[in-house]
Amino acid sequence: MNKYSDLTDQELIRLYISGNNPAFTTLVHRHKRRLFTTIVLLVRDRALAEDIFQEVFIKIVNALHSGRYTDNSRFLAWAVRIAHNSCISHFRKANGWSKTVVEYHDEIGDSMEMMEHSAEHHMITAEINHKIGDMLDRLPKLQREALILRYYADLSYKEMAQIVGISINTALGRVRYALMNLRKQVGTETLV
Template identity: 75%
Template sequence: MNLYSNLTDQELIRLYIAGNNPAFTTLVHRHKNRIFTTIVLLVRDRNLAEDIFQEVFVKIVNALQSDQYVDNSRFLAWAVRIAHNACISHFRKAHTRPQIVLNYNDDLGNNMKLSEHSQEQHMIKAEITEEINMMLDRLPRLQREVLILRYYADLSYKEIAQTIGISINTALGRVRYALGNLRKQMGVESLVSA
């Protein structure tokens, strides 16, 4: 068991700033999957996501070392905002608009081991995931983006608003419309398959 695993993010940050590098390693391991998944879902390219992921953690280290981090008990939201901005910067440099889709078939965020479940359960989960991904791909880009930030990055509506530069009400509305559109698709799909 890691000596630092029971510490809060803020405690780990304070230790890291004081010169304790293993504290930062614990912080990275705690949040790397969620941050990387968010980047992959935003850029749709695993290799590019790995590059951006590294860039994000360099920016985080630089910000922490130069006292730019405000201790607000939401390190993950702050890190995801940096990741989101890095993705947007990449697309601006490439003179392309980001295609935010939720169709990445790499079992990201899938923490269950195949040995823990039967092959049948694994197949059922894969089918459900594929169907949900297809429905999410049919959503408007802006609705997909807020769902990624809300349900994969676990940001609050206020944090979503700050991250993408919209009002909280707009963030709430986009999530509400996206979920409504998903429900409609599920209703239509269940009628078609019946």
């Protein structure tokens, strides 16, 4: 068990700034899955997401060391904002979208999960994830982005509005319409 695992994000950040690198490692491991999945869903390309993920953590390290992080008790929301802005920068340069990848698993997690579940379970899960990805691909870009930030990045509507630069009501509306569109799609298709 990691001796830092019971510490809050803010405590880990303070330790890291004071020179304790294992504290930052704990912070990265705590949030890597959610942050990486958010990036993958935004850029819709796993290899590109890996590059952006590394870029995001370089920006986080630089911001922490330069004192640009304010202790607002929402490290993940701040990190997602950096990730979102990095994705937007990429799109401004590349101006394109590829296929959505719904989930990310690291190699250790995949190995453990393989031992716990049957092959049939994995096939069903993969098929469901593929269909969900297809449904997300059919949503308008702004609605898809709203769902990703709300449910994959687990941001509040206020945080989502701040990151994207919209009002809270617009954020609520985008998520609402995205869910309505997904329900329509589910009504015309079966997941399994």
